[in-house]
Amino acid sequence: MSLRLVHSGKVRELYDAGDGHLLMVASDRISAFDVVLDEPIPDKGRVLTAMTVHWLEDLADLAPSHLVSADPARFPAEAADLPDVAGRALLVRRADMLPLECIVRGYLAGSGWKEYTTSRTLHGTPLPAGLQEADRLPEPMFTPSTKATEGHDVNITFDEAVDLVGKETAEAARDLCVEAYRRAAAAGERTGIIVADTKFELGVIDGRLALCDEVLTPDSSRFWPADKWRPGTNPPSFDKQPVRDWLEGSGWDKQPPPPALPAEVVRATSERYVTAYEQISGRRLADWYGAAR
Numbered sequence: 001m002s003l004r005l006v007h008s009g010k011v012r013e014l015y016d017a018g019d020g021h022l023l024m025v026a027s028d029r030i031s032a033f034d035v036v037l038d039e040p041i042p043d044k045g046r047v048l049t050a051m052t053v054h055w056l057e058d059l060a061d062l063a064p065s066h067l068v069s070a071d072p073a074r075f076p077a078e079a080a081d082l083p084d085v086a087g088r089a090l091l092v093r094r095a096d097m098l099p100l101e102c103i104v105r106g107y108l109a110g111s112g113w114k115e116y117t118t119s120r121t122l123h124g125t126p127l128p129a130g131l132q133e134a135d136r137l138p139e140p141m142f143t144p145s146t147k148a149t150e151g152h153d154v155n156i157t158f159d160e161a162v163d164l165v166g167k168e169t170a171e172a173a174r175d176l177c178v179e180a181y182r183r184a185a186a187a188g189e190r191t192g193i194i195v196a197d198t199k200f201e202l203g204v205i206d207g208r209l210a211l212c213d214e215v216l217t218p219d220s221s222r223f224w225p226a227d228k229w230r231p232g233t234n235p236p237s238f239d240k241q242p243v244r245d246w247l248e249g250s251g252w253d254k255q256p257p258p259p260a261l262p263a264e265v266v267r268a269t270s271e272r273y274v275t276a277y278e279q280i281s282g283r284r285l286a287d288w289y290g291a292a293r
């Protein structure tokens, strides 16, 4: 008997682990320019999983989470049918997920920068004139969105978030996410990594708001190397820049299928993921579950 697949994302899967539990599995697949590439990035799934656990432990005094265990010995026996699951999977509690993407932005990047250039607002809120791309915002901002059924997420106002989950929950979600972002951004800064923005997914477990899904990973956040940050530029992505640069230079039209990544680009990208984890956590990835021995 195999675990039942309940969700399949572009680069990860979620299985029913029985008993009110789920098994969240991060693959080594990578997406760039909205396309999943053919070459796996060695250790990417372990990095995302180890980093989520790092942050959930770091933030445990701020909020409960869905995490039960990263130890494969505590997974249901059927998890052994999944290939190389050690280190890439988390046993978590099933939560009542809020129908919200809880995004917090501390810097002006991506779609936020685009909005600012057209209307000098971020998420509809007026900002000071004269800000540049990648500038730090005066204060981190909660910019929620909803999962669109197809394609990209749709921004919603705070009042629309209130309509979806109620005033008390929306306020608690905002306050929790902004504080979690502040703490992560401050911790990142001490290790030379700027957390420009991040997306939290919250759920309700035992009547309490809990951090769920992956937390403050390169796939749910924008990480910049602090020494490459210059306002007025689009700083390189800590993790994906080798892939993006190579794809941009390849002449690819960004329509599937993507070209095959050279081994050197795969290796450099894997190294960036591992460095991000080790720099942020102060631990060695070799000490995480599933290391090659």
Ligand code: PZK
Pocket: 007, 008, 009, 012, 013, 014, 022, 024, 025, 066, 092, 093, 094, 095, 096, 097, 203, 212, 213, 214
């Ligand atoms: C849940 N996702 C997104 C994650 C995927 C998709 N603890 C939870 N309880 C209930 N639902 C979820 C979670 C979590 N986390 C998360 N969708 C539902 C997701 C991983 C792989 F394919």
